Amino acid sequence: PGLHNYVSVFNEDFIENKNAFFLDTQKDDMVITFSKVLTDTSIPARLKRILEVLSEKMDTPIDIEFAYDGEHLYLLQCRPQGCGTFNAPAPIPQDIKQQDVLFTANRFISDGMVTDITHIVYVDGDAYHALSSREEHYAVGEAIGLLSGMLPRRHYILMGPGRWGSRGDLKLGVRVTYADISGTAALIEIARKKLSYVPELSFGTHFFQDLVEAGIVYVPLYPDQQDVIFKEGLLKSCNNILASMLPQFAALSDVIKVIDVPKSFFGKTLSIHSNSDLGQAVAFLTDSGPAAKLSPKVTNTQDETPFRSVADTQDYWQWRHYMAQQLADAMDMHALGVKGIYLFGSTNTGDPGMGSDIDLLLHVKEQDSTQRVIMENWIDGWSRALAQINYLRTGYMVDKLLDVHIITDQDIREGNSFAIKIGSITDPATPLRLCD
Numbered sequence: 480p481g482l483h484n485y486v487s488v489f490n491e492d493f494i495e496n497k498n499a500f501f502l503d504t505q506k507d508d509m510v511i512t513f514s515k516v517l518t519d520t521s522i523p524a525r526l527k528r529i530l531e532v533l534s535e536k537m538d539t540p541i542d543i544e545f546a547y548d549g550e551h552l553y554l555l556q557c558r559p560q561g562c563g564t565f566n567a568p569a570p571i572p573q574d575i576k577q578q579d580v581l582f583t584a585n586r587f588i589s590d591g592m593v594t595d596i597t598h599i600v601y602v603d604g605d606a607y608h609a610l611s612s613r614e615e616h617y618a619v620g621e622a623i624g625l626l627s628g629m630l631p632r633r634h635y636i637l638m639g640p641g642r643w644g645s646r647g648d649l650k651l652g653v654r655v656t657y658a659d660i661s662g663t664a665a666l667i668e669i670a671r672k673k674l675s676y677v678p679e680l681s682f683g684t685h686f687f688q689d690l691v692e693a694g695i696v697y698v699p700l701y702p703d704q705q706d707v708i709f710k711e712g713l714l715k716s717c718n719n720i721l722a723s724m725l726p727q728f729a730a731l732s733d734v735i736k737v738i739d740v741p742k743s744f745f746g747k748t749l750s751i752h753s754n755s756d757l758g759q760a761v762a763f764l765t766d767s768g769p770a771a772k773l774s775p776k777v778t779n780t781q782d783e784t785p786f787r788s789v790a791d792t793q794d795y796w797q798w799r800h801y802m803a804q805q806l807a808d809a810m811d812m813h814a815l816g817v818k819g820i821y822l823f824g825s826t827n828t829g830d831p832g833m834g835s836d837i838d839l840l841l842h843v844k845e846q847d848s849t850q851r852v853i854m855e856n857w858i859d860g861w862s863r864a865l866a867q868i869n870y871l872r873t874g875y876m877v878d879k880l881l882d883v884h885i886i887t888d889q890d891i892r893e894g895n896s897f898a899i900k901i902g903s904i905t906d907p908a909t910p911l912r913l914c915d
Contacts, residue, residue: 485511486511494510541559601737602639666696667699668700815843819841821839821901845887
């Protein structure tokens with residue numbers, strides 16, 4: 480009853496609303512739009528008034544959660560809006576050694592990057608589901624909360640089954656509050672298939688706003704999916720330091736694994752790169768930084784954080800600029816009839832992205848057809864090779880990385896097209912090499 484208030488019907492190239500009499504739930508292709516609720520009821524106005532009153536009384540913009548049963552509006556939760564840090568897409572290196580990859584993911588990926596992870600807290604899904612009492616399930620969450628205060632802040636990650644933060648059925652996931660996980664750098668929810676059923680994940684919804692505000696990276700992991708790597712056996716085989724950290728929870732050592740990454744992997748630390756554009760995330764071992772010296776029972780401030788902007792850790796400008804100069808130095812300009820090679824665009828201004836091309840101007844004199852073909856083939860080889868280098872560094876696949884524009888003396892005299900960048904006051908192209 481009342482379904483027509485919440486759904487519309489998709490008809491090839493348009494969406495229409497139907498009343499209760501004409502809506503056919505068996506044949507119609509229905510999509511949830513809340514169209515009639517938004518246009519034919521007082522709900523939008525009532526919600527607007529609620530938001531205005533609560534924002535005024537709390538003296539801050541707010542978020543609310545509510546329920547509506549068709550007649551009554553129930554306010555479930557109210558809290559101040561928060562602003563999270565901006566997470567840029569991280570590079571997905573393609574040349575990581577296979578033995579260094581801990582897991583990969585390719586569904587519902589967001590952006591983010593964490594580095595210098597020194598500890599992993601892994602909740603074994605099979606062992607967790609085998610727990611027989613609510614008290615044991617509660618104890619897992621309690622242990623997680625205590626570990627949060629003992630492990631180096633923002634230098635450990637949490638991994639485990641199902642919906643973290645579940646309050647009802649404890650089999651759905653680990654029962655924790657945000658306070659219990661606030662020190663983590665990343666939360667990885669694992670959906671392991673049971674027979675033909677893949678459990679639903681929370682996607683961080685139980686404490687979504689908190690995760691956003693804190694910049695905690697969230698990764699949903701589906702180990703049974705094709706092309707996904709998850710070295711669960713490796714995690715289970717590592718030395719577990721839970722009993723030494725929390726002797727009172729030693730009985731849960733089969734359920735909770737606390738892994739000292741540098742000690743277990745020859746001094747290496749863990750990094751996680753996540754890129755929504757590519758729909759990929761990867762966790763891999765890498766040579767350790769200063770964080771590897773941190774040990775449990777040392778609580779760090781938020782200033783000591785492994786989060787870094789992509790620009791801090793992958794200087795896309797530097798290697799592009801270097802390779803552009805190498806190309807200019809390697810070209811036989813006399814033989815090819817080239818008078819000057821200039822750099823412009825994002826590589827010239829120092830702000831390229833992971834997928835940015837390298838913009839070049841080639842100032843040529845009169846070339847015969849052979850010179851032009853040789854030059855174009857030579858540049859094409861460089862362009863394809865640079866594209867492969869960029870792919871190995873970032874995971875972004877393009878056919879070519881060079882965007883080359885050819886100009887003549889006449890173009891420069893007449894100020895045609897890209898030729899105006901030579902000698903420009905506002906956005907000049909930088910000469911990489913001029914023919915003697």
